[in-house]
Amino acid sequence: xxxxxxxxxxxASGFVSRNLRKYLSERNIDLISISRNNFKQFKNESKIVSxxxxxxxxxxxxxxSDALIHLVGIGKQSVDIDYNVVNxxxxxxxxxxxxxxxxxxxxxxxGLGVSAKTSTGYFISKYNSEKIIINSGINYTIFRPSxxxxxxDLLTKHLHKQINNGLIKIPGSGSYMIQxxxxxxxxxxxxxxxxxxxxxxxxxxxxxxxxxxxxxxVKLFSKGTNTxxxxxxxxxxxxxxxxxxxxxxxxxxxxxLIGNFKGNHNKLKKFTGMKFESVMRLLExxxxx
Ligand SMILES: NC(=O)c1ccc[n+]([C@@H]2O[C@H](COP(=O)([O-])OP(=O)(O)OC[C@H]3O[C@@H](n4cnc5c(N)ncnc54)[C@H](OP(=O)(O)O)[C@@H]3O)[C@@H](O)[C@H]2O)c1
Numbered sequence: 001x002x003x004x005x006x007x008x009x010x011x012a013s014g015f016v017s018r019n020l021r022k023y024l025s026e027r028n029i030d031l032i033s034i035s036r037n038n039f040k041q042f043k044n045e046s047k048i049v050s051x052x053x054x055x056x057x058x059x060x061x062x063x064x065s066d067a068l069i070h071l072v073g074i075g076k077q078s079v080d081i082d083y084n085v086v087n088x089x090x091x092x093x094x095x096x097x098x099x100x101x102x103x104x105x106x107x108x109x110x111g112l113g114v115s116a117k118t119s120t121g122y123f124i125s126k127y128n129s130e131k132i133i134i135n136s137g138i139n140y141t142i143f144r145p146s147x148x149x150x151x152x153d154l155l156t157k158h159l160h161k162q163i164n165n166g167l168i169k170i171p172g173s174g175s176y177m178i179q180x181x182x183x184x185x186x187x188x189x190x191x192x193x194x195x196x197x198x199x200x201x202x203x204x205x206x207x208x209x210x211x212x213x214x215x216x217x218v219k220l221f222s223k224g225t226n227t228x229x230x231x232x233x234x235x236x237x238x239x240x241x242x243x244x245x246x247x248x249x250x251x252x253x254x255x256x257l258i259g260n261f262k263g264n265h266n267k268l269k270k271f272t273g274m275k276f277e278s279v280m281r282l283l284e285x286x287x288x289x
Pocket of ligand 1: 016
């Protein structure tokens with residue numbers, strides 16, 4: 001018998017959620033997954049469809065769960081929906097639900113680069129949600145991930161789309177560095193964070209072993225496809241992001257990309273005791289997809 005009674009996952013149809021729910025289901029964990037829209041259930045999974053995660057609908061069903069993994073978030077805002085509403089206020093709502101439902105642990109995905117010195121709207125909303133979680137008094141683990149990559153993450157889908165069109169556009173020089181981490185490692189760490197005491201009340205950078213320039217990443221990604229790679233003037237890229245709601249990169253996508261954020265992979269490796277996939281090696285061998 002599994003020692004967990006119940007684990008709750010929010011934002012069930014998102015990229016990390018889908019992969020995490022599959023991983024937990026395969027380990028026979030009792031799951032309750034919540035989404036705004038209908039979705040296909042895994043084994044051992046109960047489904048809650050709720051537009052606004054209202055207390056009346058949720059409280060009884062999630063009561064006394066072992067952990068809630070909060071994976072709701074947006075990386076692009078509009079006049080209809082902004083960072084403060086989804087990333088911060090919604091986290092506040094979830095934390096209040098956790099308190100009322102006496103949930104023992106909350107796991108949250110913030111972002112690499114979030115800190116008290118942060119100045120962009122996206123990072124500020126993530127920083128404020130971290131604070132809400134920390135001040136809740138509930139046992140927490142906050143992760144600050146770099147790019148989480150796999151078969152169907154946003155960056156991978158974006159690059160595949162450009163390859164299909166025969167042209168990948170790199171904003172600016174492409175010499176800024178990223179530190180991608182594979183989704184399989186991320187779901188393992190999330191599970192560890194709810195099973196191992198050492199993760200209690202920790203903030204942890206989730207970064208892969210390779211720190212690689214975006215240009216090199218794109219070249220490896222498109223190897224053998226005959227795709228043209230073109231550097232786009234950064235001023236043009238930002239102007240497109242500011243004026244065109246359908247631009248390839250949103251303003252904060254660019255801020256995060258150009259930000260050159262760095263984490264300590266060796267520290268993560270030592271702390272988790274895990275062996276990590278090298279995203280670069282996966283790309284080189286074509287096994288990322
Ligand atoms: N992927 C990465 O590389 C990465 C890196 C750093 C941090 N993160 C963070 O990790 C978390 C999960 O990322 P992800 O890549 O899985 O993102 P994702 O695919 O965009 O999923 C996020 C989910 O949030 C839910 N959501 C969005 N807007 C909402 C709203 N207004 N109200 C309620 N729910 C809403 C949606 O779930 P439903 O449609 O099921 O309702 C959506 O699928 C996010 O907080 C993200 O900021 C991700």
